[in-house]
Amino acid sequence: MILFRNGTVYNPDYAGQQDVLVAGGKILKVAKDIRLSADDDLLEVVDATGQIIAPGLIDGHVHITGGGGEGSFHTRTPELMLSECIDAGVTTVVGVIGTDGTSRTMTSLVAKAKGLTEEGITCYCQSGNYHVPVRTLTGSIQDDIMLVQEIIGTGEVAIADHRSSQPTAHELARLASESRIGGLLSGKGGVVNIHVGDGDSKLSLIEQVVNETDVPRSQFWPTHINRTEALLEKGFSYANAGGVIDFTTSSIDSDQPDLRSSRCLKRALEHGVSASQITFTSDAQGSLPKFDQDRNFVGLGVGKITSLLDDVRDAHLTENVPLEDALRVATANPARVMKLKDKGHVAADYDADLLVFNADDLSLSGVMAKGKWLMQEGVRTMCGTFEQV
Numbered sequence: 001m002i003l004f005r006n007g008t009v010y011n012p013d014y015a016g017q018q019d020v021l022v023a024g025g026k027i028l029k030v031a032k033d034i035r036l037s038a039d040d041d042l043l044e045v046v047d048a049t050g051q052i053i054a055p056g057l058i059d060g061h062v063h064i065t066g067g068g069g070e071g072s073f074h075t076r077t078p079e080l081m082l083s084e085c086i087d088a089g090v091t092t093v094v095g096v097i098g099t100d101g102t103s104r105t106m107t108s109l110v111a112k113a114k115g116l117t118e119e120g121i122t123c124y125c126q127s128g129n130y131h132v133p134v135r136t137l138t139g140s141i142q143d144d145i146m147l148v149q150e151i152i153g154t155g156e157v158a159i160a161d162h163r164s165s166q167p168t169a170h171e172l173a174r175l176a177s178e179s180r181i182g183g184l185l186s187g188k189g190g191v192v193n194i195h196v197g198d199g200d201s202k203l204s205l206i207e208q209v210v211n212e213t214d215v216p217r218s219q220f221w222p223t224h225i226n227r228t229e230a231l232l233e234k235g236f237s238y239a240n241a242g243g244v245i246d247f248t249t250s251s252i253d254s255d256q257p258d259l260r261s262s263r264c265l266k267r268a269l270e271h272g273v274s275a276s277q278i279t280f281t282s283d284a285q286g287s288l289p290k291f292d293q294d295r296n297f298v299g300l301g302v303g304k305i306t307s308l309l310d311d312v313r314d315a316h317l318t319e320n321v322p323l324e325d326a327l328r329v330a331t332a333n334p335a336r337v338m339k340l341k342d343k344g345h346v347a348a349d350y351d352a353d354l355l356v357f358n359a360d361d362l363s364l365s366g367v368m369a370k371g372k373w374l375m376q377e378g379v380r381t382m383c384g385t386f387e388q389v
Contacts, residue, residue, distance in 0.1 A: 001021065001036075002022040004048045008051070010054045010327055014323070026350070028348060051356050052355075052356070057331060058334040061223055063096060064079065064285065065104055065108050068100065069100050069103070077285050078302075088282075093124070095126070097109060097126075099129070113150040117150075122369070127179075128157060130164055132157060132175060141178040142178045145190055152339075153191045154192045159172070159195070160196050162291075169212065173209045180215065183339070192219055226259045227248075227259070240277075245277065245278060247329075249281070249308050260311065263319060279334045283303040286303040288300065354368040
């Protein structure tokens with residue numbers, strides 16, 4: 001058992017100074033001044049005075065097997081490593097494929113998800129990639145979600161992008177329906193993660209499906225909404241109509257600070273968007289290609305999972321977003337969207353995925369996943385199978 005004493009708890013709502021008791025990979029109790037009669041040899045006590053205890057971050061869009069290749073084979077990006085997750089305070093990851101559905105396969109995606117879970121965090125994945133019809137593991141989206149433990153939804157399916165398969169509203173509706181049914185029958189989210197490019201159509205294809213069919217808006221989770229100013233404005237309207245929008249924290253467009261996720265969170269709140277309708281994801285290990293005006297490839301970057309923590313921190317410290325909201329977009333909100341019922345909160349019966357921050361600068365001091373320390377006092381205590389501590 002591990003007992004955190006006198007920490008300031010954000011669950012992610014502010015809960016004040018509390019003790020947190022952990023055992024068996026779960027949070028047993030959150031309360032003031034927890035008293036135990038257990039043998040001292042069975043109890044680790046952590047003095048969390050002056051520190052913040054928050055949920056582990058959930059990154060719902062990571063190319064765990066690597067991504068990209070838009071600049072040919074030598075530009076295929078590397079796989080995600082456990083140490084990168086720990087340094088980012090990410091305790092739950094959802095893997096996606098992306099552009100390349102030929103050499104990046106569902107078999108390798110599921111295998112990588114299983115490996116990361118065995119190494120100490122929790123990892124899920126989505127079925128398919130950019131293109132419709134999606135390439136699944138079993139031959140069916142519904143079967144993938146229902147029968148494969150790690151598969152919880154579909155995506156990332158690309159729209160408004162010159163690299164997409166240019167799906168029709170009918171095709172997208174059929175895909176979303178199959179994903180929804182698979183989710184309903186298995187108790188999973190079944191959400192469709194939508195990659196939105198910089199094309200003129202923006203979110204119109206999703207709007208057409210929602211307006212012309214019985215598929216609810218909640219079935220779609222559009223990402224990269226902070227790609228352009230025009231798309232951002234459409235995203236605000238989409239969220240105010242009840243949808244959830246996702247901002248991508250990895251970016252090579254440093255010359256556009258107004259599109260940084262932390263800034264966009266503040267702008268969204270100022271536009272009346274509820275904090276509950278916004279998420280952050282990193283797009284880690286994904287390629288960040290640059291194209292000229294004729295859509296010719298001219299350069300490449302790689303998404304970093306640490307950008308998720310950077311933007312959560314920057315939202316509060318630089319943009320003055322309340323810490324509850326800065327944390328919510330990478331904890332409770334993605335947990336709700338994907339129906340990860342044991343994740344995203346510091347509360348009894350939830351998984352003991354916890355972060356310990358120094359209160360003055362939000363520097364990361366501790367990372368715990370399923371009740372086991374991955375980082376203590378700012379130093380990693382665990383690493384991946386082929387890494388060194």
